[in-house]
Amino acid sequence: MKTAVVRIHRHGGPEVLQYEEAELRSPGPGEVLLAQTAIGLNFADTYQREGEAGPHDTAAMPIILGGQGAGVIETVGSGVSLFKPGDRVAYIHPGAYAERRVVPAGTLLHLPPQISDEVAAATLLRGLTAEYLVRRLYKIKPGDVALVHAAAGGMGLLLGQWANALGARVIGTVGADSKVDIAKAHGCRDVIVYSREDFAALTMELTNGVGADVIYDGVGKSAFLKSLDCIRPMGMVISYGTASGNVGAFDLQLLHRKSIIVTRPTLRTWIATRTDYEAAAAAFFDAVISGKVRAEVNRSYALRDIRRAHEELESRATVGPAVIIP
Ligand SMILES: NC(=O)c1ccc[n+]([C@@H]2O[C@H](COP(=O)([O-])OP(=O)(O)OC[C@H]3O[C@@H](n4cnc5c(N)ncnc54)[C@H](OP(=O)(O)O)[C@@H]3O)[C@@H](O)[C@H]2O)c1
Structure with a gap:
């Protein structure tokens, strides 16, 4: 199966972002296949594009950028017990700029009904x-x-x-x-x-x-x-x-x-264990649902418009978070 992705074959400015088709593998043990409905855009994506992501950046080219998203599980690999096809989830994990993708189940969180896919994808990280x-x-x-x-x-x-x-x-x-x-x-x-x-x-x-x-x-x-x-x-x-x-x-x-x-x-390091990850997410979702924190999405871009999204983020002209719709 193939899927649309945005990836880079070399580091550089927004011009190195390529919207293209890539091979999609089946989920292995402990993994799920996700149909993404919304993808987050973070300033850190520009560091990874530039090659400035620091000690975490060990991926080999070509690299699919992006670090967070939301969607619906299509299939699950062996050994996945907490999640099933049809579940609405969000996650933090590299390689998010894609229509469909495989993610480790350990990175997923179930979304409360009050939190939309767009808000989760734009604000979880x-x-x-x-x-x-x-x-x-x-x-x-x-x-x-x-x-x-x-x-x-x-x-x-x-x-x-x-x-x-x-x-x-x-x-x-x-x-x-x-x-x-x-x-x-x-x-x-x-x-x-x-x-x-x-x-x-x-x-x-x-x-x-x-x-x-x-x-x-x-x-x-x-x-x-x-x-x-x-x-x-x-x-x-x-x-x-x-x-x-x-x-x-x-x-x-x-x-x-x-x-x-x-x-x-x-x-x-602050969400390295499943316990910390779930507790942090519960506290954030609670802050949003109770109205303590308004989690807004200020702009939305199509996946194929990702270059413009990066240009605007780096221009300092933007306010609040944006979301990418695959
Ligand atoms: N350590 C962590 O755990 C962690 C987690 C998430 C994010 N981050 C980091 O937090 C920072 C903010 O992330 P974000 O995604 O929410 O971005 P953002 O705040 O939406 O955008 C960056 C903001 O920085 C300001 N800025 C000042 N000088 C700038 C310059 N020379 N170029 C561009 N912007 C400049 C701008 O606001 P003004 O124009 O008002 O100055 C700009 O809007 C990033 O460095 C990101 O990597 C760290």
Whole structure:
């Protein structure tokens, strides 16, 4: 059987993304064959396309990009007991840009009826990331001040809302004036336009010279070092992403003056066991179903329009998450 996929035969810009037909194998032991209804688009897909995905990127060319999707199970391989044909599921697993695909059953989650395929595909990876960032790596408590960089981005919208729902006062940064109201509608009490305003000075001002308790930095290169200037003593700077480029080497002594805690986490380790994966997903779905967090899908692209999807994501012009419809 064949299926439509988007894959790359070499690393590079959006032009290396090829919409083509590929062979589809039958599911082996512990695997399922999924007819995908929606596929997620993550900034990390652009790193994999460029060849910057870091230690996780060991796949051989050609590589089918994408890391999350949703759909309906068509057939199951031997030894699969938790899932059956017809089940509506979502997953986080490389190789998502495809109409049909084979996935390990261990990566699948059943979807509650209130969560649509589009929402699941667009937000599962970011939702589980937000879950460990606000509930486990740093446990937000009422009264905390959380600074969220790129607060109108895919991750930013979830972090702002969830941190706010847990009682934090959220300060957001955004790259354009047009994004201020969006960040404010998603949990931020104050929003700093960091492309023209000094976010460190303003954060210190807004916190009466104390600094933020926690900083969520998915921007990296252009925001990380300056974040050290507006974290409170013993506060935590979480460098969880690198949208503006890698932070690179920096002097550890910079942390000494305020006993700053810096961490560079990845979702992978926080959902490595089935127990953690299911608990994180349950917490995220619960946050969405209860209305604590609105999980929106802001744009949709056809699978064959994937180049435009990547171009727009990298242009900094987008707000919130997008979904790809196969
Ligand atoms: N560690 C983890 O577990 C984990 C999990 C999920 C995602 N991530 C990371 O989180 C980051 C955000 O992911 P996302 O998919 O939700 O993306 P996104 O926030 O929707 O898009 C990235 C945002 O970063 C900001 N940005 C600042 N400088 C930029 C630049 N030079 N080029 C492009 N964007 C720039 C832009 O907002 P402004 O214009 O407002 O600045 C842009 O909208 C990515 O680095 C991703 O890999 C990490």
